[in-house]
Amino acid sequence: MPMSLxxxxxxxxVLRGDKVxxxxxxxxxxxxxxxxxxxxxxxxxxxxxxxxSGSGKTTLAKMVLGLIGVTQGDIYFRDAVRDxxxxxxxxxxxxxIQAVFQDPFSSFNxxxxxxxxxxxxxxxxxxxxxxxxxxxxxxxxACSFVNLKYEELTNKYPFELSGGQMQRLMIARxxxxxxxxxxxxxxxxxxxxxxxxxILDMLLKLRDEVNMTIIFITHDIGLAYYVSDTVYIMEHxxxxxxxxxxxxxxxxxxxxxxxxxSDVPKIHEExxxxxxxxx
Amino acid sequence: MFRQVKxxxxxxxxxxxxxxxTSVFLLAxxxxxxxxxxxxxxxxxxxxxxxxxxxxxxxxxxxxxxxYFLLNVEENRVADVLSVEDSLxxxxxxxxxxxxxxxVLSVEDEPALIAAWNANYDPNQRIxxxxxxxxxxxxxxxxxxxxxxxxxxxILAYFNEDGELVQDxxxxxxxxxxxxxxxxxxxxxxxxxxxxxxxxxxxQLLSAVxxxxxxxxxxxxxxxxxxxxxxxxxxxxxxxxDDAILFITNLFTVIPGFVLLILISNAMDPGxxxxxxxxxxxxxxxxxxxxxxxxxxxxxxxxxxxxxLSKLSGHSMPRIILNDILPYVAxxxxxxxxxxxxxxxLAEAQLSMLGLGPSTTDVAxxxxxxxxxxxxxxxxxxxxxxxxxxxxxxxxxxxxxNLMNTGLDQVFNPQLREG
Numbered sequence: 001m002p003m004s005l006x007x008x009x010x011x012x013x014v015l016r017g018d019k020v021x022x023x024x025x026x027x028x029x030x031x032x033x034x035x036x037x038x039x040x041x042x043x044x045x046x047x048x049x050x051x052x053s054g055s056g057k058t059t060l061a062k063m064v065l066g067l068i069g070v071t072q073g074d075i076y077f078r079d080a081v082r083d084x085x086x087x088x089x090x091x092x093x094x095x096x097i098q099a100v101f102q103d104p105f106s107s108f109n110x111x112x113x114x115x116x117x118x119x120x121x122x123x124x125x126x127x128x129x130x131x132x133x134x135x136x137x138x139x140x141x142a143c144s145f146v147n148l149k150y151e152e153l154t155n156k157y158p159f160e161l162s163g164g165q166m167q168r169l170m171i172a173r174x175x176x177x178x179x180x181x182x183x184x185x186x187x188x189x190x191x192x193x194x195x196x197x198x199i200l201d202m203l204l205k206l207r208d209e210v211n212m213t214i215i216f217i218t219h220d221i222g223l224a225y226y227v228s229d230t231v232y233i234m235e236h237x238x239x240x241x242x243x244x245x246x247x248x249x250x251x252x253x254x255x256x257x258x259x260x261x262s263d264v265p266k267i268h269e270e271x272x273x274x275x276x277x278x279x
Numbered sequence: 280m281f282r283q284v285k286x287x288x289x290x291x292x293x294x295x296x297x298x299x300x301t302s303v304f305l306l307a308x309x310x311x312x313x314x315x316x317x318x319x320x321x322x323x324x325x326x327x328x329x330x331x332x333x334x335x336x337x338x339x340x341x342x343x344x345x346x347y348f349l350l351n352v353e354e355n356r357v358a359d360v361l362s363v364e365d366s367l368x369x370x371x372x373x374x375x376x377x378x379x380x381x382x383v384l385s386v387e388d389e390p391a392l393i394a395a396w397n398a399n400y401d402p403n404q405r406i407x408x409x410x411x412x413x414x415x416x417x418x419x420x421x422x423x424x425x426x427x428x429x430x431x432x433x434i435l436a437y438f439n440e441d442g443e444l445v446q447d448x449x450x451x452x453x454x455x456x457x458x459x460x461x462x463x464x465x466x467x468x469x470x471x472x473x474x475x476x477x478x479x480x481x482x483q484l485l486s487a488v489x490x491x492x493x494x495x496x497x498x499x500x501x502x503x504x505x506x507x508x509x510x511x512x513x514x515x516x517x518x519x520x521d522d523a524i525l526f527i528t529n530l531f532t533v534i535p536g537f538v539l540l541i542l543i544s545n546a547m548d549p550g551x552x553x554x555x556x557x558x559x560x561x562x563x564x565x566x567x568x569x570x571x572x573x574x575x576x577x578x579x580x581x582x583x584x585x586x587x588l589s590k591l592s593g594h595s596m597p598r599i600i601l602n603d604i605l606p607y608v609a610x611x612x613x614x615x616x617x618x619x620x621x622x623x624x625l626a627e628a629q630l631s632m633l634g635l636g637p638s639t640t641d642v643a644x645x646x647x648x649x650x651x652x653x654x655x656x657x658x659x660x661x662x663x664x665x666x667x668x669x670x671x672x673x674x675x676x677x678x679x680x681n682l683m684n685t686g687l688d689q690v691f692n693p694q695l696r697e698g
Contacts, residue, residue, distance in 0.1 A: 067587055091593040098591055101584040109585045111606040120592040 293686025
C-alpha cells in the first residue's frame with residue numbers, strides 16, 4: 001500500500017541529489033544527458049522515474065550507483081556527501097546501494113557458474129570466512145525466497161536458465177545483500193507478464209522486510225502507478241513533474257505527463273493516438 | 280570451453296586446416312627422429328644431388344679385397360661358347376644378307392666373327408625374302424649370344440701376398456646372381472636430394488618447419504601479449520590512458536611494419552640475430568592491430584550489465600578485466616594468435632630472403648633455406664628440390680592456419696555464423 005504524504009515526510013532521507021548534471025563529450029559533440037536534477041529519496045519509499053527512451057533515466061541511475069562520474073552537483077547518501085573516491089569506499093557504498101538491470105541475459109557472466117554470483121554477494125557482505133555449510137544455507141534461503149531451488153541451480157551456467165529464472169536470481173542476490181537502496185532499471189520489461197507480477201511482488205515484499213528504498217526506472221507509467229509512492233517524470237534530462245503517484249498520474253500538470261498517460265493502451269477504451277507526434 | 284572447441288571442429292574449414300597443420304607438425308616431429316642424418320649434416324660431397332636412392336661409390340668400385348674388371352669381348356674366352364654350327368650360321372647370314380665379302384670371316388677367328396655380328400646384326404630389321412621362322416630363330420640366337428657375352432665379360436680377381444693380380448676362380452659371378460638392396464650397408468636414401476652444401480633436404484626441411492613454427496609461436500605470443508594487454512587496459516580504462524595507448528598504437532600502425540622490421544634487423548649485430556631475437560623483433564612490430572581490435576571489443580563489453588554487476592559486487596579492476604572481459608574476447612584472441620603465428624612465419628621468410636633473418640649456422644629455418652637456395656643459384660642449376668618443397672611447406676602452414684582462422688571466425692563471429 002502506498003504511504004501517505006505525511007508518513008513519507010517523517011522518514012529519514014537516504015539519498016538526495018542537488019543539481020546533478022551529466023554531460024557527455026566536448027565541443028560540438030557536447031550532450032547534456034542529465035540537467036540539474038534535484039531529488040530526495042526517503043527510507044522505504046518506492047520511487048518511479050518515468051520517461052521515454054533517451055530521456056536520461058539510465059544515466060541518472062548509473063550516476064546514483066556510482067558507475068559513472070557526476071559532471072556537476074552533489075549526491076548525499078544518508079545526509080552526508082557521498083564519498084566514492086577509492087575502491088574501498090566504493091565497496092562500502094555498494095553495500096548500501098544495489099541494482100537489478102533490464103536484461104537478465106546480459107546481466108550474467110556466462111562463463112561463471114551461478115554459485116559464483118551468489119558467493120560474491122556473501123563475500124561482499126563480509127561472509128568470506130563463513131563455513132561452507134553456512135554459505136550453502138544462505139544461498140538456499142535466498143533461492144527459496146524467489147521460489148527457486150538451490151539444489152537444482154548449483155553448478156549450472158546462466159545460459160541454462162530461463163529469463164524469468166535469471167531475473168529472480170538477480171532478486172535473490174539482492175536478498176543476500178539487503179541494501180538500503182535498490183535501483184531497478186526496467187526489471188520486468190524483458191520477462192513475460194506472469195513472471196512480471198511475481199518479480200514485482202518479491203521486490204515489494206523485500207522492501208517491507210528490510211525497509212529498503214526502491215527506485216524503479218521505467219517507461220511504463222501504469223507500472224509506476226501500481227507500485228510507487230512517488231513518481232518523477234523525466235524529459236530531456238530534466239524532471240518535469242514529481243509528486244505522489246496519485247497526484248501525478250490522476251492529475252497530471254505537465255504536457256509530457258499527459259502524453260505519457262494517454263499513450264498507455266487501455267482495454268475498454270479506444271487507444272488515443274492523437275498525441276503521438278507526426279500522426 | 281569444451282563446447283566451443285567441439286563447435287570449432289564441426290566446421291569443415293577448421294577441420295581441414297587442422298588436419299593439414301597437424302600432419303605437417305607431426306611429420307616435423309617424427310621424421311627427424313627416424314632420419315639417419317642430423318638436420319645440417321653434410322651427407323653428400325656434391326652440391327644439389329638429385330632425389331633418389333644412392334649406393335656409396337666405394338661399394339661399386341671396390342668390395343673388400345676384390346676388384347671387378349670389365350674386359351673387352353675380343354680378349355676373353357667368349358668364343359668357347361660358340362659351336363661350329365653357330366659360327367657357320369653367322370658367316371652364312373652375314374655373307375648372304377649383309378653383303379660381307381666371302382673369305383674374310385672364318386670359323387677359327389671367333390672374336391672377329393662376334394665383333395662383326397655385333398656391329399652389323401639388327402634384330403629389328405626384317406630381311407626381304409626371309410621367312411618369319413628364320414628371322415625369329417636369328418633373334419633367339421642373338422639373345423643367347425648376348426647373355427653368354429655378358430656372363431663371360433666379368434672376371435673377379437684379387438691381389439695375392441706378392442702383389443700379383445690373381446683370378447678368383449672360387450667365386451664366380453653371373454648375370455643371374457643377385458644381392459638384396461636392403462643388405463647394402465652404405466645405401467643412402469635422399470627423397471628430396473641434397474642442397475648446395477650436400478645436406479639432406481628433407482631432414483633439413485622438417486627441422487626448419489619446426490624451427491619456423493617455434494619462431495612463429497614466440498613472435499605470435501609476444502605480439503598477442505603486448506596487443507592484448509594494451510587493448511584490455513586501453514579499452515577498459517578509457518580517458519587519458521586510452522588516448523595515450525591509442526596514440527602509440529596509431530604511430531606503429533602508420534609506420535609500415537616491414538620497413539621497421541628491416542631497420543631493426545639491420546641495426547642488430549649479425550652475431551646477435553638468433554632465431555629467438557628475430558622472433559621477438561617480429562612480435563614487437565606486429566602487435567598494433569591485435570591491440571586495436573581487442574580495444575574495440577572491450578569498449579563495447581565494458582558497458583555490458585554483467586560488468587556493471589561485477590563492479591557492484593565490489594570486484595577490483597584487474598579481476599573484472601580477467602574475469603568478466605577476457606573470457607568474452609578469448610575466442611577472438613585465439614584467432615588473432617593463429618593469424619599472428621602465420622604472419623610471423625611469412626615475415627621471417629621474407630626477412631631471410633633479404634639476408635636479414637637469423638644469422639646462424641646451427642639451425643635451419645624455412646627462410647634461411649630459401650636464402651641458401653637463392654644464393655647458390657638452385658634455380659639456374661635446375662635443382663627444383665632445393666626450393667619447391669620449401670615453398671610448399673610455407674604455403675601449407677600459412678594456408679592451414681588461415682583456414683583454421685576462417686573456420687573459427689565462422690563459429691565465433693555472429694555476423695558470419697551459419698544457421
